[in-house]
Amino acid sequence: MFHASDITEAAPSAAKLLATCEPLPRPTSSDYETVRRAVEFISTDFRSQPSLAAIAEAVNLSPAELEALFRRWAGLTPKAFLQAVTIDKARELLASGASLLDAAFDVGLSGPSRLHDLFVRHEAMSPGFYKAKGEGIDLAYGFTDSPFGRALVIATDRGLAGVGFSEGGAAGDAAALDDMRRRWPRARFREDQTAIEPFAQRAFDPAEWMRDRPLRVVLIGTDFEIRVWETLLSIPVGSATTYSRVAETIGAPKAARAVGAAVGRNPVSFVVPCHRVVGKSGALTGYHWGLSRKRAMLGWEAGVLARG
DNA sequence: CAGCATCCGTACA
DNA sequence: TGTACGGATGCTG
Numbered sequence: 001m002f003h004a005s006d007i008t009e010a011a012p013s014a015a016k017l018l019a020t021c022e023p024l025p026r027p028t029s030s031d032y033e034t035v036r037r038a039v040e041f042i043s044t045d046f047r048s049q050p051s052l053a054a055i056a057e058a059v060n061l062s063p064a065e066l067e068a069l070f071r072r073w074a075g076l077t078p079k080a081f082l083q084a085v086t087i088d089k090a091r092e093l094l095a096s097g098a099s100l101l102d103a104a105f106d107v108g109l110s111g112p113s114r115l116h117d118l119f120v121r122h123e124a125m126s127p128g129f130y131k132a133k134g135e136g137i138d139l140a141y142g143f144t145d146s147p148f149g150r151a152l153v154i155a156t157d158r159g160l161a162g163v164g165f166s167e168g169g170a171a172g173d174a175a176a177l178d179d180m181r182r183r184w185p186r187a188r189f190r191e192d193q194t195a196i197e198p199f200a201q202r203a204f205d206p207a208e209w210m211r212d213r214p215l216r217v218v219l220i221g222t223d224f225e226i227r228v229w230e231t232l233l234s235i236p237v238g239s240a241t242t243y244s245r246v247a248e249t250i251g252a253p254k255a256a257r258a259v260g261a262a263v264g265r266n267p268v269s270f271v272v273p274c275h276r277v278v279g280k281s282g283a284l285t286g287y288h289w290g291l292s293r294k295r296a297m298l299g300w301e302a303g304v305l306a307r308g
Numbered sequence: 309c310a311g312c313a314t315c316c317g318t319a320c321a
Numbered sequence: 322t323g324t325a326c327g328g329a330t331g332c333t334g
Contacts, residue, residue: 311333319324
């Protein structure tokens, strides 16, 4: 179904988003950690609708301090974030996202609602490469702070190849790296902070999402997986779609479950927005890096839009 | 909300 | 090429 009104409503908010995102003061590492814990707490306990005081207590700050810090980080209050993270909100996102996805494909490759495509340019690695399990390629990796916790960033010389998350500490880092190594067991991994820094800086900062300087992403996967991941790139920021809807879009209407599996194998978490796919009921059914992260990402994106 | 029918893609032989 | 497997589904009661 195509609704012209969906596009005309979406386009201004996109322009607004791009025009009004001013660079944020770069938060310190410990600020990230505090906000991450607050996000975690809210995401986990949103059903009980905790008060500001309760959230502040959980992260050992006064309510005023938390509010200021949170607002600086996400541009909205903890209370507003809490609201954004509820299932109702996810349903709302779903309602708009589904029709936007339809619209994008009805219009053709550069439909006006393909917001995410404006700043991500992707290319698929050859099937041969995938078959060789990464044989003969160098992957640079490094860790960085992100709004969703400590992130593992992986890059080839052609672009961003992976984003994952660490639970923190040496063990968390090792687990995240292992997770990535299993995807491309024959690739050569080397720690290289300099190589991943440009991607680390840009992936999580909306002020850096610019059409004229698209983020280069390389997708390494099977044919089917790549079709699924490309579809994810057409879901606008701050909206959502369903597994079955993605299945229909790629022409395999009965493959909802296989789509779920493929979405789960997306190596470039967040940048390829697998968090914007939810169950048909609007429930957030699963996430490779933890459901609370998925909630946080959807809430964070709602906040990014609200700030404009 | 718990159970289950169904069914696709993948891995491995 | 065949087959076993299991899942980030989606209905049904």
